[in-house]
Amino acid sequence: MKHHASFSRHFSKKTFFICANLCNLWFIFLLASCSRSPEMTLSEIEAARASGANELIEKTVHRPNLTNHFETGKVGGTFNDIIMGEPKSFNMLVAEKDGTTAGVVAPLVQYLADYDIIKREWKGRIADFEIKIDEENNKLDVIYTIKSDVYWSFYGNAKPKVKVTSDDVIFWYDEIQGDEECGSSAYNSQFMPMDDGSEARITIEKIDDATFVFHFPQIVAEPILQTNMDFGPRFLYKAAKDKGGAEAVKKLFTVAADPKELPSCGPYFLTEYVPGQRLLYKRNPEFWDKDEKGESHHYPEELVYQVVGDANTAYLLFKQGKIEDYSFQPEQLEEAVRDSKNVLTPDGQLIPENAGKTEGYTVFNADGAMNASFWSFNQNPKNKDEPFYKWFCKKEFRQAMSCLLNRERIISQTYRGLAEPTYSFFPEVNRYYNEDIILQYRYSHAHAKKLLEAAGFSKKDDGFLYDSDGNKVEFDLTINGSDTISSDIAQIIVDECKKEGITVTPRATDFQKLVDQLMTSYDWQSIIIGFGGGSLFPTQGSNVWVSDGNLHLWYPLQKSPATDWEARVDELYHKAKCIVDYEEAKPLWDEYQSIFLEQCPIIYLLRRRSFYGLQNRWDMTNVYYDNLNGAETNYLYLK
Numbered sequence: 001m002k003h004h005a006s007f008s009r010h011f012s013k014k015t016f017f018i019c020a021n022l023c024n025l026w027f028i029f030l031l032a033s034c035s036r037s038p039e040m041t042l043s044e045i046e047a048a049r050a051s052g053a054n055e056l057i058e059k060t061v062h063r064p065n066l067t068n069h070f071e072t073g074k075v076g077g078t079f080n081d082i083i084m085g086e087p088k089s090f091n092m093l094v095a096e097k098d099g100t101t102a103g104v105v106a107p108l109v110q111y112l113a114d115y116d117i118i119k120r121e122w123k124g125r126i127a128d129f130e131i132k133i134d135e136e137n138n139k140l141d142v143i144y145t146i147k148s149d150v151y152w153s154f155y156g157n158a159k160p161k162v163k164v165t166s167d168d169v170i171f172w173y174d175e176i177q178g179d180e181e182c183g184s185s186a187y188n189s190q191f192m193p194m195d196d197g198s199e200a201r202i203t204i205e206k207i208d209d210a211t212f213v214f215h216f217p218q219i220v221a222e223p224i225l226q227t228n229m230d231f232g233p234r235f236l237y238k239a240a241k242d243k244g245g246a247e248a249v250k251k252l253f254t255v256a257a258d259p260k261e262l263p264s265c266g267p268y269f270l271t272e273y274v275p276g277q278r279l280l281y282k283r284n285p286e287f288w289d290k291d292e293k294g295e296s297h298h299y300p301e302e303l304v305y306q307v308v309g310d311a312n313t314a315y316l317l318f319k320q321g322k323i324e325d326y327s328f329q330p331e332q333l334e335e336a337v338r339d340s341k342n343v344l345t346p347d348g349q350l351i352p353e354n355a356g357k358t359e360g361y362t363v364f365n366a367d368g369a370m371n372a373s374f375w376s377f378n379q380n381p382k383n384k385d386e387p388f389y390k391w392f393c394k395k396e397f398r399q400a401m402s403c404l405l406n407r408e409r410i411i412s413q414t415y416r417g418l419a420e421p422t423y424s425f426f427p428e429v430n431r432y433y434n435e436d437i438i439l440q441y442r443y444s445h446a447h448a449k450k451l452l453e454a455a456g457f458s459k460k461d462d463g464f465l466y467d468s469d470g471n472k473v474e475f476d477l478t479i480n481g482s483d484t485i486s487s488d489i490a491q492i493i494v495d496e497c498k499k500e501g502i503t504v505t506p507r508a509t510d511f512q513k514l515v516d517q518l519m520t521s522y523d524w525q526s527i528i529i530g531f532g533g534g535s536l537f538p539t540q541g542s543n544v545w546v547s548d549g550n551l552h553l554w555y556p557l558q559k560s561p562a563t564d565w566e567a568r569v570d571e572l573y574h575k576a577k578c579i580v581d582y583e584e585a586k587p588l589w590d591e592y593q594s595i596f597l598e599q600c601p602i603i604y605l606l607r608r609r610s611f612y613g614l615q616n617r618w619d620m621t622n623v624y625y626d627n628l629n630g631a632e633t634n635y636l637y638l639k
Helices: 026-032 042-058 099-108 166-177 223-227 234-250 311-319 330-339 387-392 395-403 407-415 445-454 484-498 511-521 564-576 582-599
Strands: 078-084 113-116 121-124 127-134 139-146 191-193 199-201 203-206 211-216 268-274 278-283 302-308 325-327 361-366 374-377 419-421 474-480 503-509 526-529 602-604 606-608 610-615 624-626 630-632
Touching: 042 330, 078 099, 078 311, 099 268, 113 223, 121 127, 127 223, 139 166, 139 223, 166 203, 166 211, 166 234, 191 564, 211 223, 302 311, 311 325, 311 330, 330 610, 361 624, 374 395, 387 395, 395 445, 395 582, 395 602, 407 419, 407 484, 407 606, 474 484, 474 511, 484 503, 484 526, 503 511, 511 526, 564 582, 610 630
Parallel strands: 078 302, 474 503, 474 526
Antiparallel strands: 113 121, 127 139, 139 211, 191 199, 203 211, 268 278, 278 302, 325 610, 361 610, 374 526, 374 602, 419 606, 624 630
């Protein structure tokens, strides 16, 4: 889904982010203090909340992408936007573990394939593909053929363009992702456990300069999902690796490098980076994806991303018309909707008399997001000497924390009712979503008390909860320091836990430090975080849900499953992903979801309705906004 930086809307398939679009609404504090307003019943409060939500929705535009149809636009103009934070590098390998870097390099690269959410089918992007299944031997091949007009080119033709070939993909798969020394997050996904207990690698083979094939050691249900990838130019990364190995690869294209030295096979070149100020992109005339007039459908001549430190600054810039789009935080909505000048009808129809209007902006709304933020607890044995480690490893404790998570209060105090609690593991758009498999550990202090008592915890006369060893139950809750609403959610958690004698201390942390804590130092206790993109497929997130994944949040990179339930999850995942037949796979995915909802290694919060604004100087014909794609503006052009 779209975050404030437009990179994630236009180009990036980012898999990790801090949920920073949660914020507090001032007038909802009246609802939060209902104990001082006995004349209002809970049903009356809910009705008032719904009324306010509906009023906002009715004054905005609902325009989901239902057809994937886009009119031919015209080239020209500058798209001004913001980026929250600085990139660590311009390096494709570094981008795997740094969301800002991933967003910065995304306009310069391309994926092999795309998934058409409207038609629910895969389609070729820079490569066409063919799947060959050998049922007799339980083998599968995916053959890709790169399109003939895809090149690595340089800004201003400073250097000769270089054709993108199968050698680029093979090098990246074998020598970057497939080299454990490089530390790629895709490394583990190249291996498949076999029925005999062994492990086999998905290999890649060159057929010719344009064609290559992935050989799967057994049949899988989603081979395109598993092989789809972007990659860097072999002729540059190989030279670095030959000279200095994996470390030289990681040091290639630092932020001190001249951006004009970066080749692009995507729609734009990065031409300028001024730290603390801005990034500048120029349109790539060599980009392969053309409209019927032979022009790249990425119509703006340039993209300018201003580096800003907080959402309030970005909102002010949008209101001043200095940036083109913005994803509103809840406390901004009433003002934003009041001051908007929508040029579309509420159901998203173009209004002919508004065709020439360029002042103001239009506000779009989308149904609840596919993804949800969550609360998780560190079970890494690196912290085994800490009291919290023993608590967090008890499922009853995690279940009790789920019972203390007051989602309705969070929704009322921070969302003006524009969200729904999340009680399922897969989102509804996932083929294996099962409405009968839902979380049983919902908000209930009575249930939390029973679970804590069963796990050996007791509240003493001083009002605090203690474990069986006499340790007072107190732990940290890490949140993104630049996100005001995470702080609001944390305070609600603090308050609810305090009622049971549990002391929770919020720790606002810089985003990059937070990433380092999750992936390197493991020195966090509990956290509010989220993974972006949703889960259209049950096999998405292999580096999160499987025990040896590098982002298996609560205890990553396990040499073998630390618990019986994680071993069972691994078994179900690896077995189900190899089953093509829906009816045969469904019981396995049902059990898979049920385990996570029973064990509570993560506790989902809610799915929020989102709102997006776009300046009216842009033609709205090709603009859509929904919970599957976020803001579709790849075909945007000036009026």
